[in-house]
Amino acid sequence: MKEQRFQKAEYAAWVGIIGNLLLSLVKGVAGMIANSKALIADAAHSASDVAGSIAVLIGLRAAQLPPDKDHPYGHGKAENIAAIIVSVILFFVGVEVAYSSIRGLFQQHIEAPGMLAIYATILSIIVKESMFQYKYRVGKKINSPAVIANAWEHRSDVYSSIGALIGIGGAVFGGKYQIHWLLYLDPLAGAVVAIIILKMAYDLGRETIHNTLDRVLQEDETKEYVAAVEKVFGVMHVDELFAREHGHYVIVDLKIAVDPKITVEQGHQIGKEVKKTLLLQFHNVKDVFVHINPYQTTYYQKQSDEPFLIQ
Known part of the structure; x- marks a missing residue:
């Protein structure tokens, strides 16, 4: 390709x-x-x-x-x-x-x-x-x-x-x-x-x-990325997603929330699946960096009326 x-x-x-x-x-x-x-x-x-x-x-x-x-x-x-x-x-x-x-x-x-x-x-x-x-x-x-x-x-x-x-x-x-x-x-x-x-x-x-100068894609340009990540089994929430242009391809940095009771290895596997999904579904995505956060019920209830950050 x-x-x-x-x-x-x-x-x-x-x-x-x-x-x-x-x-x-x-x-x-x-x-x-x-x-x-x-x-x-x-x-x-x-x-x-x-x-x-x-x-x-x-x-x-x-x-x-x-x-x-x-x-x-x-x-x-x-x-x-x-x-x-x-x-x-x-x-x-x-x-x-x-x-x-x-x-x-x-x-x-x-x-x-x-x-x-x-x-x-x-x-x-x-x-x-x-x-x-x-x-x-x-x-x-x-x-x-x-x-x-x-x-x-x-x-x-x-x-x-x-x-x-x-x-x-x-x-x-x-x-x-x-x-x-x-x-x-x-x-x-x-x-x-x-x-x-x-x-x-x-x-x-x-x-x-x-x-x-590392232009960051806007919300309407990253909706498909977010939707794809949300479908990955084990992802409970997309906290942040930044997609920046690097020439003809895009590099994605994102934070996802997972069940805090799972093991580090299980969280790592979810992160690998998120990266694999983005690379396979979007040909312009060159690399993906995933940060794993524990899902906190009280925090997300408090933030429920506010859209999560996508840039």
Whole structure:
């Protein structure tokens, strides 16, 4: 199961690397031949996606490493780190595209781009949207934050290409009919693309950092875990249950109450059954730590009107 998950993620990363290399080359050459700043900026964006896909590939391989003395919970957060790297790359590309486009707006003489730029941009939109749909579905299916982040990187390229297409089309029209101000649509489109890229970098970075800092699942996300534990023979009450994300998997810490008259060995067996149940029923659960409490009748009667703590 784990090996199959990695193979799907690795294949998706290689699709991104090869696809973006070809696209950045096509758009870069077409942008220089057609004299389009918007298309050249779009080519730079695609080139950054190559670095992003490589970061994802490295993160996926690191996440596959088994637990060791320094990382007893495994290396799952390597995928989150890869996703953060992708967002940082996006940010710097956005800054560079913004600088280049704004500088182009202040040029006194602007030449109209050629039709080749339009054809290359349309090709980019089709290819990048296809890559987004493929990677997003794979990322959701295997629960990989790195692959999902990389998919959104492709979607940002779609938006940037659409912006570039509008700007290039306007500039081509302006050049054909001698409407000078329309020529500025090309660098203006590049500036709009930069804003879209920066916004996406911010959203990706914020979400991934939030998840990296041991985000605890909320009550509605852990109801199934609690229900499964309550069905285990010998469990009289679930006192606490904390489930925290660790990359693409979840680690569960919980306290259960058992009959105080049973032996330590019997309590231990109940705890083992709880762990076994969670690991078997939920594929995203990587490890479970169970603490055994004695069931106290007076305490639970007092707490009966209050819901037990689930986070």
